[in-house]
Amino acid sequence: xxxxxxxxxxxxxxxxxxxxxxxxxxxxxxxxxxxxxxxxxxxxxxxxxxxxxxxxxxxxxxxxxxxxxxxxxxxxxxxxxxxxxxxxxxxxxxxxxxxxxxxxxxxxxxxxxxxxxxxxxxxxxxxxxxxxxxxxxxxxxxxxxxxxxxxxxxxxxxxxxxxxxxxxxxxxxxxxxxxxxxxxxxxxxxxxxxxxxxxxxxxxxxxxxxxxxxxxxxxxxxxxxxxxxxxxxxxxxxxxxxxxxxxxxxxxxxxxxxxxxxxxxxxxxxxxxxxxxxxxxxxxxxxxxxxxxxxxxxxxxxxxxxxxxxxxxxxxxxxxxxxxxxxxxxxxxxxxxxxxxxxxxxxxxxxxxxxxxxxxxxxxxxxxxxxxxxxxxxxxxxxxxxxxxxxxxxxxxxxxxxxxxxxxxxxxxxxxxxxxxxxxxxxxxxxxxxxxxxxxxxxxxxxxxxxxxxxxxx
Amino acid sequence: xxxxxxxxxxxxxxxxxxxxxxxxxxxxxxxxxxxxxxxxxxxxxxxxxxxxxxxxxxxxxxxxxxxxxxxxxxxxxxxxxxxxxxxxxxxxxxxxxxxxxxxxxxxxxxxxxxxxxxxxxxxxxxxxxxxxxxxxxxxxxxxxxxxxxxxxxxxxxxxxxxxxxxxxxxxxxxxxxxxxxxxxxxxxxxxxxxxxxxxxxxxxxxxxxxxxxxxxxxxxxxxxxxxxxxxxxxxxxxxxxxxxxxxxxxxxxxxxxxxxxxxxxxxxxxxxxxxxxxxxxxxxxxxxxxxxxxxxxxxxxxxxxxxxxxxxxxxxxxxxxxxxxxxxxxxxxxxxxxxxxxxxxxxxxxxxxxxxxxxxxxxxxxxxxxxxxxxxxxxxxxxxxxxxxxxxxxxxxxxxxxxxxxxxxxxxxxxxxxxxxxxxxxxxxxxxxxxxxxxxxxxxxx
Numbered sequence: 030x031x032x033x034x035x036x037x038x039x040x041x042x043x044x045x046x047x048x049x050x051x052x053x054x055x056x057x058x059x060x061x062x063x064x065x066x067x068x069x070x071x072x073x074x075x076x077x078x079x080x081x082x083x084x085x086x087x088x089x090x091x092x093x094x095x096x097x098x099x100x101x102x103x104x105x106x107x108x109x110x111x112x113x114x115x116x117x118x119x120x121x122x123x124x125x126x127x128x129x130x131x132x133x134x135x136x137x138x139x140x141x142x143x144x145x146x147x148x149x150x151x152x153x154x155x156x157x158x159x160x161x162x163x164x165x166x167x168x169x170x171x172x173x174x175x176x177x178x179x180x181x182x183x184x185x186x187x188x189x190x191x192x193x194x195x196x197x198x199x200x201x202x203x204x205x206x207x208x209x210x211x212x213x214x215x216x217x218x219x220x221x222x223x224x225x226x227x228x229x230x231x232x233x234x235x236x237x238x239x240x241x242x243x244x245x246x247x248x249x250x251x252x253x254x255x256x257x258x259x260x261x262x263x264x265x266x267x268x269x270x271x272x273x274x275x276x277x278x279x280x281x282x283x284x285x286x287x288x289x290x291x292x293x294x295x296x297x298x299x300x301x302x303x304x305x306x307x308x309x310x311x312x313x314x315x316x317x318x319x320x321x322x323x324x325x326x327x328x329x330x331x332x333x334x335x336x337x338x339x340x341x342x343x344x345x346x347x348x349x350x351x352x353x354x355x356x357x358x359x360x361x362x363x364x365x366x367x368x369x370x371x372x373x374x375x376x377x378x379x380x381x382x383x384x385x386x387x388x389x390x391x392x393x394x395x396x397x398x399x400x401x402x403x404x405x406x407x408x409x410x411x412x413x414x415x416x417x418x419x420x421x422x423x424x425x426x427x428x429x430x431x432x433x434x435x436x437x438x439x440x441x442x443x444x445x446x447x448x449x450x451x452x453x454x455x456x457x458x459x460x461x462x463x464x465x466x467x468x469x470x471x472x473x474x475x476x477x478x479x480x481x482x483x484x485x486x487x
Numbered sequence: 488x489x490x491x492x493x494x495x496x497x498x499x500x501x502x503x504x505x506x507x508x509x510x511x512x513x514x515x516x517x518x519x520x521x522x523x524x525x526x527x528x529x530x531x532x533x534x535x536x537x538x539x540x541x542x543x544x545x546x547x548x549x550x551x552x553x554x555x556x557x558x559x560x561x562x563x564x565x566x567x568x569x570x571x572x573x574x575x576x577x578x579x580x581x582x583x584x585x586x587x588x589x590x591x592x593x594x595x596x597x598x599x600x601x602x603x604x605x606x607x608x609x610x611x612x613x614x615x616x617x618x619x620x621x622x623x624x625x626x627x628x629x630x631x632x633x634x635x636x637x638x639x640x641x642x643x644x645x646x647x648x649x650x651x652x653x654x655x656x657x658x659x660x661x662x663x664x665x666x667x668x669x670x671x672x673x674x675x676x677x678x679x680x681x682x683x684x685x686x687x688x689x690x691x692x693x694x695x696x697x698x699x700x701x702x703x704x705x706x707x708x709x710x711x712x713x714x715x716x717x718x719x720x721x722x723x724x725x726x727x728x729x730x731x732x733x734x735x736x737x738x739x740x741x742x743x744x745x746x747x748x749x750x751x752x753x754x755x756x757x758x759x760x761x762x763x764x765x766x767x768x769x770x771x772x773x774x775x776x777x778x779x780x781x782x783x784x785x786x787x788x789x790x791x792x793x794x795x796x797x798x799x800x801x802x803x804x805x806x807x808x809x810x811x812x813x814x815x816x817x818x819x820x821x822x823x824x825x826x827x828x829x830x831x832x833x834x835x836x837x838x839x840x841x842x843x844x845x846x847x848x849x850x851x852x853x854x855x856x857x858x859x860x861x862x863x864x865x866x867x868x869x870x871x872x873x874x875x876x877x878x879x880x881x882x883x884x885x886x887x888x889x890x891x892x893x894x895x896x897x898x899x900x901x902x903x904x905x906x907x908x909x910x911x912x913x914x915x916x917x918x919x920x921x922x923x924x925x926x927x928x929x930x931x932x933x
Binding site: 077079081082083084085086087088089090091092094095096097098102103104106107110121124125128129131132133134135137138142359360361363417419420421422423424425427429461 | 534545547683741746803
C-alpha cells in the first residue's frame, strides 16, 4: 500500500466516523458540571483486521532531507550561548560517557552490594561525626557478628587530626565502655557571653574514660511513652593543652588563668531519664522528647584513677535538661518545633572554675549555630530554638530556624542578660522515610556559617 | 598568519559544534542496521532534571517563541494535523479504526503468553530490586518473566499488562505482555543458562539460583507464582531511542524526535495512564526485516511503573503532580513558606495493594508531569495534546474494561476501581482539551 493510499484511507475513515461520535456509553461531564463537545474519529463500522492494526512495514513518510532541530534564526540566536558553553558541553559529554561506562560495568550495583554486605560482616564504614570544624572524616567500626553485637569497636578520624576511639561490650542492660578522644584544634574566646572574637585562643583536649553503664527501657512494647533510664559510673582522665593551630594564640598565652597542661582525674557517675514520644515521617513531626540528667564529677580513689593526677581535680555537679516538642499540619507535614536546653554546673567549692573543656559552651551545632563553634563558654547555659520545616518538593524539605540563648556564670544571671540570637535555613534532601542530610546556612551578628551533614539530621 | 588561520579554524570548529548535528544530512538509504546505542540512566535523569531545564530557561530562541506565542509545531503532520503515514513509530488504531475490546485483549498478539508446559530458563536476573528471568516455552518462543514486589502482589505485573495493551490500542508499538501463573516444577534450566550475579558477573544458572530468585517473589496460596510474561520482540535490538535528536545513521529517521507528533502527542496518553516513567531508557529500537525490507521500528517497553505502580512500590501521591526536581514547585513552596497546598495532598489512597496509588478525582489534566522532564513533552503544543487526547477519548468503557481485565486481579474491587479511575481521568482530559475543538479532522490554530 502506498503512502498516499494509507493517508487517504485514514482520512476517509476519520471523516466517515464523525457522525458516529457522541454515542459514548458514559458521556463525560466536566467536574464543574459544564458539558463539553466531544469529537472523536473512531469509526462505527466493522472491526479492523489484525493486519490493519499491525505495525506497518511500508517505508515511512519522511521529508526529502533531514530536518534540523532548530530553524536557522534559532540556531543563530543560540550560537553565542553555545560557543560560551562549549566547555560545559564537553564536560557533559564526558560525564555522559563516564556514567554510561559505569553503568555498563555494574559499578553502582557492585558498590551497593559491597556496602550492604559490610554490616553483615560486622564492618561499618560511614562518615565521621566528630563535631564542627573537625574537617572531613570517616568512621570505621567492627561488630563481630558471631558475638551478636555484644562487642562493638569503632575509630573515627578526620583531616584536621581529630580522632575518637570507642570499645563497648554489652550484655542486656549492662555495658562497659572504653573511650578515647583527641581534639587538637578547639577554640576558646573567654568566659561569659561578653567575650570577644579578638581574643581567640586555641586548645587541645585528650580525654580517656572507662564507663560501666546500665540502661533500661520501660514500656517499649506496651504502647505507652517509651521511658529510658540510664546510669553510669567510671573514671575519666582529661588533659587540656595548647591547641595545634599555628596561627592562633595558644590557650596558655591567651588565657593563662584557664590554662591547660594539667591532667584532671575524675570519677564520674550520673543518671538520666528520657521520655521520647516523637513520631512522624519523613521527619519527626509530632510529639515530644524530654531528658533530665545529673552527673557528678568527683575525685577518684587511687584504685579507680586511670592515671596519676598532678593536682586535685575541680569537683562539680552538672545538671542538664533538654526538651523538644513539635506540631504539624497537612499531609506532607509542615512542622513547627520548639526546643530548649539548660545546663547548670555547680562546683563543690564556690568560685572554682572548671577546666575549659568541661565548661558549658554555645556556638555551632551546640546551639546558636550562626556563631563559631565554641564561641561562648561559661559555667551554665540556656538556649532555645524554634524551627519551621516545610516541604519544598517531593524529595526536598526546608528548615527555617531561629535560636536565642547565652552562657552565664550562674543561671540567675540569665534574667538580666540580653540573649544572643542566631538564624538559619537548611535544605534537606529526603526520601519518603527520612531526611538524607542537610545543607545549612546560619548567620548571626558576628558571622555567616555554611555547613552540610550527610545523614544523622534528625 | 598562522595565528589567523588557527583562529579561523577554531571559529569554524566552534560554529560546527554549536550548530551540532541538526544540520547534518541523512546518511542515505542502506541496508545495514544503525549502530547500537545506549542511554545512561543517571545521565538521563541529571540531564533532564538539571542541565536541560537550565538550558531551556536561558535559551533566547525559546524566549522569543514564547514572547511571540509562536511555538514550533510538530514537523510530521499533514494539512489535517494528522501524523503523516506510514510511520514506524505509530499506527492508527483507536480513534482512526474500529478496534474491538477483543482486539485490545489480543494486543500486539497473540496475547496468549507462553505455551503451558515446561519452560526452559535461559537467563536470570538476581541483582537489583526486581528479580526476573528469561524463558523459552515449548513452542520455542522467548519471554522475559517479571514479578511483583512482595508487599504489592499483582500491582506491577498488572500495570505492565494493562498499560501495554492500552498503548497498543493507542497506536504504539509495544511488546506482547500477559499475566502467567506457573509452578516451580514447570521450570527447567537450559543447559547454557546463565545469570548475572550481584557483582554483574555472568555465572552458570543453577537450581539454587533459581530458588533464590523465587524466594524474593510472592507465592500464591496454592504454591504457584504469578508473573508478567513479555514476549521478546523480533529483530535486532539497537538500544533505546532518545526523545530528542535523531539516529543520524538511520536514513528513515529524518525528523527530530522532539518534533514528532507521535511522541509529543503521547503526553495526554501518558497522563491518562500515569506513565510517569516515560523516558528514553524505557524504549527500544529494533532492526526488523519484514515486508521485503529491513528498517528500524520504534517500541515503547517496560510499563511496570504505570497506573498506580512504581514497579517496586506503590506510586507516591506526588506522582504526576511534580517532577523529581521541580523548580516551579520549589519556588512556590519557598515563596509561600510551604503554605500553598499541593493538589495531591487532597487525594485519597484507594488502599488496594494490587493497585498502588492512582486516582481520578484530583487528577489535573492540564499539568500532569512525568517523573522528570521528557524532551518531546516539553515541546508539546495544544495541537499535539489535542491529537493525543482524541485517541484517549476513543477508549470506551468496554475498551478500558477489556484491558483492565487482562490484569486478572484477585480482588474484583481492584478491577472496578481501575476502570472507574481510567474513565474519570479520560473524562477530565477530554473536558480540558477537547471542549473547544469543533471536529476531529479540521485543522486549527494552537
